[in-house]
Amino acid sequence: MSGVSSSWSVTEPSKLSKWLAATLVLAYTLITLLPLLWIISTGFKSGPDSISYPPKVVFEPSLEGYVNLFTTRTRLGAEAFAALPPPETWYDRIVRQSGMVIAGPSRFGERFLNSVIIGFGSTALSIFLGTLAAYGFSRFKVPLKDDLLFFILSTRMMPPIAVAIPIYLMYRQLGLSDTHLGMILLYTAVNISLAVWLLKGFIDEIPREYEEAALIDGYTRFQAFRKVVLPQAATGIASTAIFCLIFAWNEYAFAVLLTSGKAQTAPPFIPTIIGVGGQDWPAVAAGATIFLLPVMIFTILLRKHLLRGITFGAVRK
Amino acid sequence: MAEVVLTGLSKTYGATQALKDVTLTIPDGAFVVLLGPTGAGKTTTLRLIAGLDQPDAGDIAIGGASVLAETPAQRDIAMVFQQYSLYPHLTVRDNLAFPLRSPMIAMPEDQIAARVAEVAQVLRIPHKLDNKATALSGGEMQRVSIGRALVRNPRIYLMDEPLSSLDAKLRADLRIELKRIHSDLGATFLYVTHDQIEAMTMATHIGVLDQGRLVQFGPPREIYENPVSTYVASRLGQPRIALLPADAFGPPAQFGAPEGAAQIGLRPEHILQGEGPSALVHRLEHLGDQTRLHLDLGPHRIVTLADPHTRLGPGDTLLIRPQSPLWFDAQGQRI
Numbered sequence: 001m002s003g004v005s006s007s008w009s010v011t012e013p014s015k016l017s018k019w020l021a022a023t024l025v026l027a028y029t030l031i032t033l034l035p036l037l038w039i040i041s042t043g044f045k046s047g048p049d050s051i052s053y054p055p056k057v058v059f060e061p062s063l064e065g066y067v068n069l070f071t072t073r074t075r076l077g078a079e080a081f082a083a084l085p086p087p088e089t090w091y092d093r094i095v096r097q098s099g100m101v102i103a104g105p106s107r108f109g110e111r112f113l114n115s116v117i118i119g120f121g122s123t124a125l126s127i128f129l130g131t132l133a134a135y136g137f138s139r140f141k142v143p144l145k146d147d148l149l150f151f152i153l154s155t156r157m158m159p160p161i162a163v164a165i166p167i168y169l170m171y172r173q174l175g176l177s178d179t180h181l182g183m184i185l186l187y188t189a190v191n192i193s194l195a196v197w198l199l200k201g202f203i204d205e206i207p208r209e210y211e212e213a214a215l216i217d218g219y220t221r222f223q224a225f226r227k228v229v230l231p232q233a234a235t236g237i238a239s240t241a242i243f244c245l246i247f248a249w250n251e252y253a254f255a256v257l258l259t260s261g262k263a264q265t266a267p268p269f270i271p272t273i274i275g276v277g278g279q280d281w282p283a284v285a286a287g288a289t290i291f292l293l294p295v296m297i298f299t300i301l302l303r304k305h306l307l308r309g310i311t312f313g314a315v316r317k
Numbered sequence: 318m319a320e321v322v323l324t325g326l327s328k329t330y331g332a333t334q335a336l337k338d339v340t341l342t343i344p345d346g347a348f349v350v351l352l353g354p355t356g357a358g359k360t361t362t363l364r365l366i367a368g369l370d371q372p373d374a375g376d377i378a379i380g381g382a383s384v385l386a387e388t389p390a391q392r393d394i395a396m397v398f399q400q401y402s403l404y405p406h407l408t409v410r411d412n413l414a415f416p417l418r419s420p421m422i423a424m425p426e427d428q429i430a431a432r433v434a435e436v437a438q439v440l441r442i443p444h445k446l447d448n449k450a451t452a453l454s455g456g457e458m459q460r461v462s463i464g465r466a467l468v469r470n471p472r473i474y475l476m477d478e479p480l481s482s483l484d485a486k487l488r489a490d491l492r493i494e495l496k497r498i499h500s501d502l503g504a505t506f507l508y509v510t511h512d513q514i515e516a517m518t519m520a521t522h523i524g525v526l527d528q529g530r531l532v533q534f535g536p537p538r539e540i541y542e543n544p545v546s547t548y549v550a551s552r553l554g555q556p557r558i559a560l561l562p563a564d565a566f567g568p569p570a571q572f573g574a575p576e577g578a579a580q581i582g583l584r585p586e587h588i589l590q591g592e593g594p595s596a597l598v599h600r601l602e603h604l605g606d607q608t609r610l611h612l613d614l615g616p617h618r619i620v621t622l623a624d625p626h627t628r629l630g631p632g633d634t635l636l637i638r639p640q641s642p643l644w645f646d647a648q649g650q651r652i
Contacts, residue, residue: 209402212369215389216396217465218419231406 036292042285047098050281064098065282067091069108069273069290073100108287111269116294117180118265119249122187126244127237129188130195131203135225137196138203139211149200152193160190161253168257178263186258187248194247195240202236203229238305242298249295266291319380319472319505320345321366326375328361335361337529339375343473343522348499348506350516350537352552353526359509360399362526363475366507367396379472390421395466396475401458403450409461410446413437416469436464439494456483463491467498473505480515492519513553517541525549547649550582556609556620559583563644565617566594572639575652582643585622593638598629612637 013021042050044061073095076084084101087093095102133152137145167186168177176182206229214224230237252267259265270287274280299306321343328336336358343349351359364370366377368389376383384392395416403412413433417424424432437443440460445453450461463479479495480488496519499506510516516523517537524534525548533540533549544550550558563569563578574581594614601623602609610623612635619637623629646652 207400207402209398209400210404212367212389213396213398213402213404213465214415215369216367216394217416218390218421220388220390220420223420228404 039285039288039292042281043289045282045285047278047280047282050285051279062094062282063091064094065280065284065286067094068280068283069286070106071095072103072106074103075100106273108266108269108273108290111264111266112290114180114259114263115249115266115291118183118187118263119245119294121180121184122191122248123241123244125184125188126191126195127199127241130192130199130240131230131233131237133192133196134199134203135229137200139208149197152196155189156193164254164257167254171258178259178261180263183255183259183263183265186254187244187251191244191247194243198240198243199233199236202233202240206232235305238302242302242306245298246295321473321505321507322376322378323362323366324376324378326362326365326377327373328358328365328370329373330361334529336365336372339526339529339531341524341531341534343505343507346503346505348496348508348519348521349524350520350522351507351509351524351526352511352513352516354511356528357526358529359526360477361529363396363477363507363509366392366473367394367475368392390419393421393472394475395469395471395473397463397466397477397479399477399479399481401462403453403458403461403465405449405451407450408446409437409442409448409450409453412450412461413446413464413468416465422469432468436468439467440464440491456487459483460487460491463495470502470504473507476506476508478510479508480510480512495519513555517553523553525552543651544643545651547580547582547645550643550645550651554584556585556622558643559617559619559621560645561614561617561619565614566639569644572642574644577646577652578644579647580645580649581639582645583619583621583639584643587640587642588619588621588637589640590623591636593636595634596637598631598633598635600631601627601629610635 041059043065044063045056045059046062046064049056049059049062050065071091081099081101084096087096092102136142137149142148171177171182171186174182176185210228210232211221211224214228215221219227250267251265255265256268259268266287270284270291273283273287323339323341323343326336326339327334339358339362341349351362353359361370365372366379368384368387368391371385377385379392379394403409404415407415410433413436414429416422417429417432433446434443437446440463442457442460442464445457445461450458453461459479459482463476466474466476480491483491492515495506498504499519506519508515508519520537522534523537523540525532525540527548533545535543537553540549541553544553547558547560551560559582561581561583563574563581565581566572569578569581572581596612596614596619598610599613599618600611602611603625606625608623608625608627610621610627610629612619612621614637621637629635644652
């Protein structure tokens with residue numbers, strides 16, 4: 001607390017400055033949302049509309065992009081195409097319009113599921129390990145505590161991709177290449193330093209008196225941690241989880257290098273869509289749109305915790 | 318309900334020696350009050366007994382057995398913290414029920430509800446039971462914090478200035494309530510306070526701490542009437558004891574001073590008015606039930622009591638002389 005209170009700190013901001021602030025925020029929001037709007041709208045355009053110049057703002061919406069994203073299609077000879085029975089479903093119909101038939105489902109579903117398993121799995125593991133480590137560093141006398149914390153942080157001092165080759169070789173040797181477990185462990189290793197440092201900051205802010213009271217009230221250290229510390233660290237855990245998920249979800253380089261089939265995530269898969277039958281921008285945009293959804297939903301779900309801020313504690317300072 | 322015995326307890330925090338060789342027996346069913354200024358080691362004593370910190374040396378026995386190896390939960394004690402330490406994510410009701418739901422006690426929920434209601438009644442917070450702990454005033458938080466100790470029936474209650482932030486009326490009521498709980502349950506209390514009224518009215522024994530040392534331990538009257546040093550004498554008594562050079566009233570031998578007396582200690586009852594050297598009335602304080610006289614005796618200032626209906630005013634003179642005062646040597650030790 002600063003002992004000096006100046007007059008300007010207590011005056012209500014003027015109407016003009018409020019308007020100015022609101023305009024700036026709105027402008028910034030529009031600028032950041034524009035690429036997103038572009039992606040979402042392109043996903044609903046037809047192939048020709050998606051590459052027209054100048055870009056079409058008003059267009060006839062089409063689900064072609066989404067259908068193409070989830071299917072593989074083949075072109076039949078003219079008489080074979082004419083001999084087909086009439087299309088049975090709406091997506092059959094859309095594909096027929098461009099003179100093709102559905103050959104089968106695409107791999108997008110699997111790749112998306114891989115992203116979900118690896119992204120959320122590594123986030124959960126990072127948070128679990130990070131919370132326990134952060135609590136230990138925050139509350140106990142750990143030998144060489146500062147050195148250990150620095151060591152944990154130091155893994156962030158180079159771009160993770162700098163160790164791509166050793167990891168590639170190690171993973172080949174260990175049979176972790178192209179496995180869910182391998183990718184979860186890798187993303188956890190990268191995220192854990194962020195998790196430990198962020199969560200330690202949050203846990204340091206929780207007064208020890210709460211746990212001491214719980215210890216006296218008949219709880220063990222671990223029970224006190226679970227019943228008293230965890231609920232109060234919820235805000236910190238939520239924001240840390242969002243950071244971890246965003247990294248694991250968006251990671252591209254390792255995913256390209258270490259996954260090719262079974263455990264391939266969506267980021268390396270989406271660019272390959274473009275190669276199927278020409279430059280299919282609507283399908284790419286549809287893939288990107290669906291890819292955005294989980295992080296968005298996760299963030300919205302945890303928003304309450306993010307906004308709640310630091311608990312107004314019941315400890316007299 | 319148990320006797321608590323501290324033997325040769327010492328504790329340092331970094332460079333500060335918080336407790337030095339404290340030996341103290343808290344008899345079963347006693348209400349022991351620890352007095353001393355900030356930093357004297359009062360809170361440290363509570364934390365060591367609670368098991369929140371480990372002593373560097375010495376032993377703590379509760380009910381005849383050493384508890385040093387036990388966790389705070391196993392020691393079966395209840396503690397009221399100076400910083401209320403209510404669980405901010407729980408309601409008042411859940412805060413009060415928290416100790417009863419612990420694996421150590423695991424009381425059935427219907428009994429918990431009854432117990433919580435009972436304690437809430439005593440502390441006059443039944444209407445606040447469904448509030449979040451953070452939505453209370455300071456005084457209400459402190460009451461909930463006391464309540465969280467009272468729901469249990471531990472071997473000893475440790476209380477760290479539990480009434481310090483309550484208003485005078487509530488403080489007086491809770492003083493009586495705590496005293497009632499003490500006598501009804503026969504519970505053992507170790508109670509830390511700055512407030513001498515709390516100390517005098519509630520304690521069966523008072524322990525005075527000075528920089529980590531226990532300098533005197535005994536019943537309140539003994540601490541008040543028979544202090545071992547100027548330090549202990551200054552802890553109790555309103556107005557505070559006046560400490561003057563032994564010859565402030567003339568040759569000390571005249572008033573029965575023992576050999577080596579360097580200071581004379583005067584509580585209001587040690588001052589006989591109407592005889593002896595004359596003192597100048599400097600100021601009067603009418604407190605309602607008592608009137609305090611601020612007197613100048615030569616260069617010395619003495620605060621004593623006057624008849625509530627006194628006609629004295631500033632500038633008047635008054636004859637005073639010591640009457641069986643307390644004598645201390647140059648080091649402040651009683652002789």
